[in-house]
Amino acid sequence: MSEEIxxxxxxxxxxxFTEDVEVKAVDGVSFKLPKGKTIGIVGESGSGKSITAxxxxxxxxxxxxxxGGEINFKDKxxxxxxxREIRDIRGNEISMIFQEPMTSLNPVYTVGQQIRETLKxxxxxxKEQGTKKGVELLxxxxxxxxxxxxxxxxxxxxxxxxxxxxxxxxxxCNPELLIADEPTTALDVTIQAQILEIINDxxxxxxxxxxxxxxxxxxxxxxxxYVAVMYGGKVVExxxxxxIFKEPKHPYTVGLLNSIPxxxxxxxxxxxxxxxxxxxxxxPKGCRFAPRCPFATDLCYEELPSLDKVSDDNQVRCxxxxxxWDGDPEVxxxxxxxxx
Amino acid sequence: MNAEQANNQSTEQKKKKVDSxxxxxxxxxxxxxxxxxxxxxxxxxxxxxxxxxxxxxxFTVYDPVHDTDYMVKLQGPSAEHWFGTDHHGRxxxxxxxxxxxxxxxxxxxxxxxxxxxGVLVGIISGYYGGRVDSIIMRLMDVLLAFPGILLAxxxxxxxxxxxxxxxxxxxxxxxxxxxxxxxxxxxxxxNLEYIxxxxxxxxxxxxxxxxxxxxxxxxxxxxxxxxxxxTAILSASGLSFLGLGAQPPSxxxxxxxxxxxxxxxxxxxxxxxxxxxxxxxxxxxxxxGDGLRDALDPKMKK
Numbered sequence: 001m002s003e004e005i006x007x008x009x010x011x012x013x014x015x016x017f018t019e020d021v022e023v024k025a026v027d028g029v030s031f032k033l034p035k036g037k038t039i040g041i042v043g044e045s046g047s048g049k050s051i052t053a054x055x056x057x058x059x060x061x062x063x064x065x066x067x068g069g070e071i072n073f074k075d076k077x078x079x080x081x082x083x084r085e086i087r088d089i090r091g092n093e094i095s096m097i098f099q100e101p102m103t104s105l106n107p108v109y110t111v112g113q114q115i116r117e118t119l120k121x122x123x124x125x126x127k128e129q130g131t132k133k134g135v136e137l138l139x140x141x142x143x144x145x146x147x148x149x150x151x152x153x154x155x156x157x158x159x160x161x162x163x164x165x166x167x168x169x170x171x172x173c174n175p176e177l178l179i180a181d182e183p184t185t186a187l188d189v190t191i192q193a194q195i196l197e198i199i200n201d202x203x204x205x206x207x208x209x210x211x212x213x214x215x216x217x218x219x220x221x222x223x224x225x226y227v228a229v230m231y232g233g234k235v236v237e238x239x240x241x242x243x244i245f246k247e248p249k250h251p252y253t254v255g256l257l258n259s260i261p262x263x264x265x266x267x268x269x270x271x272x273x274x275x276x277x278x279x280x281x282x283x284p285k286g287c288r289f290a291p292r293c294p295f296a297t298d299l300c301y302e303e304l305p306s307l308d309k310v311s312d313d314n315q316v317r318c319x320x321x322x323x324x325w326d327g328d329p330e331v332x333x334x335x336x337x338x339x340x
Numbered sequence: 341m342n343a344e345q346a347n348n349q350s351t352e353q354k355k356k357k358v359d360s361x362x363x364x365x366x367x368x369x370x371x372x373x374x375x376x377x378x379x380x381x382x383x384x385x386x387x388x389x390x391x392x393x394x395x396x397x398x399f400t401v402y403d404p405v406h407d408t409d410y411m412v413k414l415q416g417p418s419a420e421h422w423f424g425t426d427h428h429g430r431x432x433x434x435x436x437x438x439x440x441x442x443x444x445x446x447x448x449x450x451x452x453x454x455x456x457x458g459v460l461v462g463i464i465s466g467y468y469g470g471r472v473d474s475i476i477m478r479l480m481d482v483l484l485a486f487p488g489i490l491l492a493x494x495x496x497x498x499x500x501x502x503x504x505x506x507x508x509x510x511x512x513x514x515x516x517x518x519x520x521x522x523x524x525x526x527x528x529x530x531n532l533e534y535i536x537x538x539x540x541x542x543x544x545x546x547x548x549x550x551x552x553x554x555x556x557x558x559x560x561x562x563x564x565x566x567x568x569x570x571t572a573i574l575s576a577s578g579l580s581f582l583g584l585g586a587q588p589p590s591x592x593x594x595x596x597x598x599x600x601x602x603x604x605x606x607x608x609x610x611x612x613x614x615x616x617x618x619x620x621x622x623x624x625x626x627x628x629g630d631g632l633r634d635a636l637d638p639k640m641k642k
Contacts, residue, residue: 059539061531062469091541098540103533108555117551118541169541 003034006176006209007056012069014048014055016280023280025051025064027233030307033226035176038203038210040224040241042217042256046277048233049213053179056211057096058086073177092122095170099182101163105154111138111165112150118172137168141198160191164198171202178203179211184219196222217260221245229253232278232288235307239314249316251293251333287319295320297327372635379631385624393441402431404438404591414607424609426599435591436613442503442586443593443621447573450507454514454572455565462519463557466526467549477523480516488513489575496584503592506585510572521564525557559636567629570622577618593617 014026026048033039041049054060056071058078071078073094078086090096098104106114115137116130125133131150138146141164154162163183170178180199184192200223203210212223220227220241227244229237229252237250248254255273275292284290290300299319307317319325320333373379397404409429417424423432465476483491492509499505529535530553538552577594579585581601586592588599593614600611 057540059536087542087544089542090539091543096537096540098533098537100533104537106534106538106552106556117538117543121542121547166537169537 003037005032006035006074007033007211008070008072009052009056010070010072012052012055012071013067014051014060015065015067016063017065018063018281021281022067024233024283025280026055028069029228029230029233029235030069031226031228031235031238033177033209033211035209036203036207037225038212038223039226039228040212040214040220041228041230042214042220043230044215044277046280047230048280049230050181052230053096053181053211053213056179057090057094059096088122091118091170091175092173093175094177094179095173095175096179096181097163097166097170097183099185101159101166101186104166105162107154110151110153111157115150115165115169115172118169122173133172134168137172138165140171140202141165141168142194143168159187160194163187163191163195167195167198167202171206174206175208177209177211179213181213182215183212184216185214192219199223217256229256232283233280234288234317235315236289236317237315238307243311243313247311247314249310249314249321249333250289250318251295251320252289254333255292287317295327295331295333297325299324299326369635373631376631376634378627379635382624382626382628382631385620386628389440389621389624390444392437393444396437397441400431400434400437402434404430404435405589407431407434414603414610416607416609423613424607426596426607426610427603432596432610432613435596436593436617439591439593439596439614440617440621442591443573443577443618446503446507446510446576446592447569447621447625450510450572450576451514451565451569453507454511455518455561455568457511458515458518459522459554459561461515462522463526463549463553465519466523467530467545467553469527473523476519480519483513483516484520486513488571489578492575492579493582493584496579501584501587503586503590506576506579509579510575513575514568514572517568518561518564521560522557525560526553529553529556563629563633563636566625566632570625570629573618573621573625 009032010030012026012029013024016023016025029048029052031039041052043049051060051064054064055066056073056078058066058081060066066079069079073089076085078089081089105111112131112134115134116125116127119125119130119133134150135146138149143149143161143164149157149161154165157165178199183199184195187195196219199210202208210223212219214220224241226240227238228235229244229250231252237244237248237253239249244253245257248257252273255271258271259273261270273292278284278288278291284301286299286301286303287293287296287305290296293300297319305317305319305322307315308322310316310321320327320331373383407430409425411429412421412425413427413429415421415425421431421433423436426432426435461476461480465473486494491513492506495509495512496505499508535548535552538548543552576585577592577597580592580594581598583598586595588595596614597611597618600607600614603610
């Protein structure tokens with residue numbers, strides 16, 4: 001099975017430099033994304049998932065810097081691209097949509113002006129063509145009466161509408177890769193489903209690859225083909241979506257799955273993951289999850305495990321699956337029981 | 341979906357006649373300005389002053405500089421000379437009308453000149469941050485450390501006394517006040533998500549600065565500009581009064597005032613009328629600027 005790999009991230013490391021410390025927000029992340037597929041990057045706040053996304057488009061703000069690794073997008077290493085090159089790629093070949101639709105549109109311009117701008121920058125379309133294409137795009141993302149909406153200001157639209165406009169803008173130039181940074185977090189549940197449906201639908205139609213950043217396992221189940229679970233700036237588990245839900249291996253993944261309410265089993269109390277994400281400037285020496293892990297042993301506190309293949313479609317960063325495991329050899333890391 | 345659609349349709353029906361976006365916001369702005377009576381009066385007064393300054397000189401009977409008539413020097417107001425005459429027998433009314441244009445011109449020019457530089461400096465400082473920001477803002481602090489009029493005095497003593505140099509001096513001390521306000525607004529704006537979104541869509545720095553940040557920080561700039569016109573006029577008149585700006589025959593209001601000072605006890609009207617002129621201009625701009633601030637304040641939006 002040879003698929004065309006559109007994005008190949010190798011050992012990406014991104015740090016923030018404060019006065020005297022280097023805070024490693026992303027610490028050696030690698031994954032591959034085949035064309036037309038969706039990868040979900042999952043993790044709690046502070047796990048480095050958004051920084052990974054911003055690194056791909058080189059959108060990091062001042063103290064943040066990519067310190068190592070490669071981001072190969074169609075044979076081009078984005079970490080080495082010039083400012084000019086990366087600008088041509090942004091919005092044209094790789095687009096991004098953001099978490100906060102309420103503030104992602106410039107309040108002083110109409111929807112039409114903003115869509116036209118992207119088209120003008122990348123395709124040199126004039127006002128008339130731009131408006132025509134803009135109306136088509138708004139129609140595509142399911143906005144009713146697009147001819148009227150295109151003359152309106154963002155404050156005249158609802159949150160769901162604005163997120164659709166954002167998607168329309170992101171898709172204006174038929175990008176090959178869409179990075180969606182928690183696109184549904186700020187929306188209510190019914191609108192969430194619609195937005196995800198639109199993204200899925202457009203992905204099929206344009207054979208687009210998607211990086212879906214989220215902390216919502218429900219979103220993952222609905223949209224993703226592959227999942228990378230991140231914790232403390234590192235990928236702790238990487239698998240295809242079925243495997244993640246059927247046989248989660250890493251205690252953290254299991255913890256995430258256990259903390260979601262289920263509709264098929266009557267549960268009185270959810271099982272949270274105790275404790276907090278470690279602060280990036282005070283990372284545990286060994287496995288980053290060790291302080292919160294119910295199975296942690298001395299080895300876990302001492303040494304960082306590597307991301308190893310444990311089955312055909314699953315890579316896990318955990319000592320339990322290695323030969324050096326010094327805890328209970330019978331330990332079972334079980335995800336929520338599946339009735340189906 | 342249904343609820344949303346229904347909602348859209350109902351709002352669509354409510355406002356069937358849709359104005360162009362610009363017209364709508366202009367209307368909205370005028371409505372808010374109208375609520376503030378004093379600002380409206382200030383605005384009309386400014387318009388009236390500008391019209392007088394432009395049209396007035398065509399209707400005055402005398403020449404402001406050359407019509408000297410020593411037979412009627414230092415006379416009080418009369419039907420012949422509405423504001424009386426000065427020590428050369430020139431008509432003070434004529435001089436004030438002509439001076440209005442010069443004084444307003446200095447105010448506008450100095451504000452525009454200083455405003456453009458200040459806005460550029462401030463926006464660059466706020467947008468790029470880091471070392472650029474530190475260097476620029478420390479420079480601005482140095483400029484701000486001098487009292488405005490002192491700075492202008494120092495500059496004019498270097499450049500020489502003339503109307504042109506007054507404009508330059510006043511605009512230089514406009515720079516830091518604009519730069520500070522613009523920098524602050526830029527800092528607040530540049531971290532908003534739509535700026536990130538524009539960058540993610542491939543916009544260049546220049547495009548983001550001028551097309552996306554600038555229009556969003558326009559209101560504090562406009563308010564600052566309208567208030568600074570008053571400051572500029574006051575400073576320019578002050579400099580002319582001290583003999584460093586407009587030179588004697590020129591009918592700049594501050595210069596007339598300065599001349600009139602010598603005859604304060606015998607012919608107070610020479611100083612009175614240009615003084616009143618300056619006062620009305622300042623009052624109009626200040627009141628208008630304050631009203632503008634209220635009207636453009638996004639927090640006051642209902």
